Amino acid sequence: MGRTKSTAKRAKQGKMQVEPPLQGHPMAKFFTNLADFNNYIMNFAPRKEITPRQDLLDFVRLRDYYYPDLVAIAYTSLTMEFEEVNSSSFTIFFTLGRNKYVLNVGSFCEISSLSWHGTLFKNGDKPPEDWNYDRNEACRFFNLDPNCGHKMPTNPMSDEHRLLHYLLVWVIMPRSHNHGVVMNDDLVIMRALRSDVNINWSYFIAHHMAKLKDGPTTSGLGYVILWTRIFKYFNIDFSNILQKSLKGPNCINCATLRQMGHGLAQEQPQQAQQDQAGPHEQEHQAGPSEHPSMRDMMQVLLRIEQNQANMDTHLTRVDQRLSRIEQYLKIEEDEDHD
Template sequence: MSRMKKTQKRSREGELSIEPPPKDHALAKWFYSNDDLIFYELRLAGRKEIPPRYLNPKLLDSQNFNHLKEMLNIQGLMDFVQFRDKYYPELTSIAYATLGMESNTRDLKDFSMVFKLGRNIYKVHCSRLASIWNLPLDGCLFEGGKTPLEDWGYDKMRAMQMFNLTQNEKSKIPCQPMNDEYRTLLYLVTYILEPRISGHGNVADEDLVLMWAMVNEIKINWSYLILHHMLRLKGKDTSGGLGYLCLWSRIFNYLGIDVSNENVKHFNPRWSEINEVTLHHMGRGKEEEEQAPQMAFRGHPGPSSQEQPSMSDLMQVLQSIEQNIDQRFQRIEDNQTSMDGRLQRMDRRLQRMERHMNIQEEEDEDQE
């Protein structure tokens, strides 16, 4: 498809007029404004799709991920993370070109998703949007770095300690030290809740905030967050991918948009399902697969026989050891405090028993 030069026409009054796209253009039926078509061709045409994922709920039971199950239920996400359907990658990228959001300045929870296809302007209110996506209506408004996290009591260092995470020398936060349950939570965040095209092995700042909020049972307005993330995906350069493909399919279906002639794709369970196989791809079992026993600590696989550990790897292992030792000492101190309390209570009981016995002996002596 040839690139088009951007042109603008002005009326006699000096106001900017809307120039329609060329009638012979293959996508003319989808765009009312030539500027929208140019934006699509320059920024969205040919964008990679972020492959949709869905959770197999049997994973939660088979791995005893009761904490993760509880977090998903509190957030109202259990059905959402299991959703899968066919999707339309080309039509979705076209819809992204005119995507916008309308908010009530007095009540930010009153917002709508807005986009255009051809001469039709579609507006989906947040209440309907939540219903279409099977999400709850309530929750805190979170759109990324603009949210004042101080109101949540969020602290990055404490959050990293909660998940046993440390930054490496490249200022990245690898997910390997996390246990299987938290790594599955990260997988849900980076592939379903806030999908991205790459970097799933590292914990971004926003990933950390979302996981911390879910662990601390802070409910989030997911429709608001998803719509903001859609706008961020739209604004990225051409190397960024486009996600939420199945959510767009639900929107098209609800609005009655004719998709009969659109290119359609279907889920491939082998690549799309988050299950036990996914855990192995995320790193589980590598310690057992080594022929010789290697040193490993809670998510830190030992170095292979063909690759010597780097200084950053050793530092991560040492930091993990230090954290584990601190946690064990803390548990010992807690147990010691508990034992001291029990000993004090036992000592008071013995003193009462001795006083009672002395009184009883004196009474017996008086009777004699």
């Protein structure tokens, strides 16, 4: 009986330990049972990470190494709770090994360099009425054909708008396919950006992260640099973990623009040579680059932010004038009473 109880006790304890089939796997320390490990192997490890080609200002500028295996494991256990009663908060949960991590809104905003303000909106939602969104008007604004259905080629758009779309589908709401077409949901976000609509990007990106987790195994896993920031926030040990860096310098070169469908006339020989060079060579070439760089994308966002700032300044002046008028009327009313 003693041996039987001892065996049963060891079996019970074994459920809380890494089971034998996991012992030789390099990521074994991040799992406590075989079921979670199999879920990772079958549904998340095969999914290609979506690395940002060019990373909304501070968030867009995030740069770091990333850890694809850890990202896949984090997505495996990721759960998110949104307070949908008033939609004023969310909490992120994920597990690595025996350690469970909880990330609240404040920490998420700190890590992502995103603030918590603006309209609470997520990809796929119907635009709020105060946005005055009209699909046909939005298509005309971006020079798109509204009769093309829900997948409109980006070719007719201006360079500035195509760069904005490129930023949207690779960084803000990354996806692993259809980067050269404007979806209806893309159109809503792009029109909101160009209409100075203030979107709560923390809420938006957290929802998109949850959407990526629930996607099919053929879809990619985005926000890899953001995940690195999250791992560092929790002091995750990166030793012996596969590490990758973003490929090439932080610029959009001629090859990138050709992939976007741009015809580049009178391309300089030096530019063509740089396009053919590997990432290492490109990073160490001297002299100013004539390539459309990250600054081009930043200029789009900076112009949008500047327009928003100008509008805020204008509204502040209007408020001040109204306050002076109200104060004047109050004085007049008090004098009449006297």
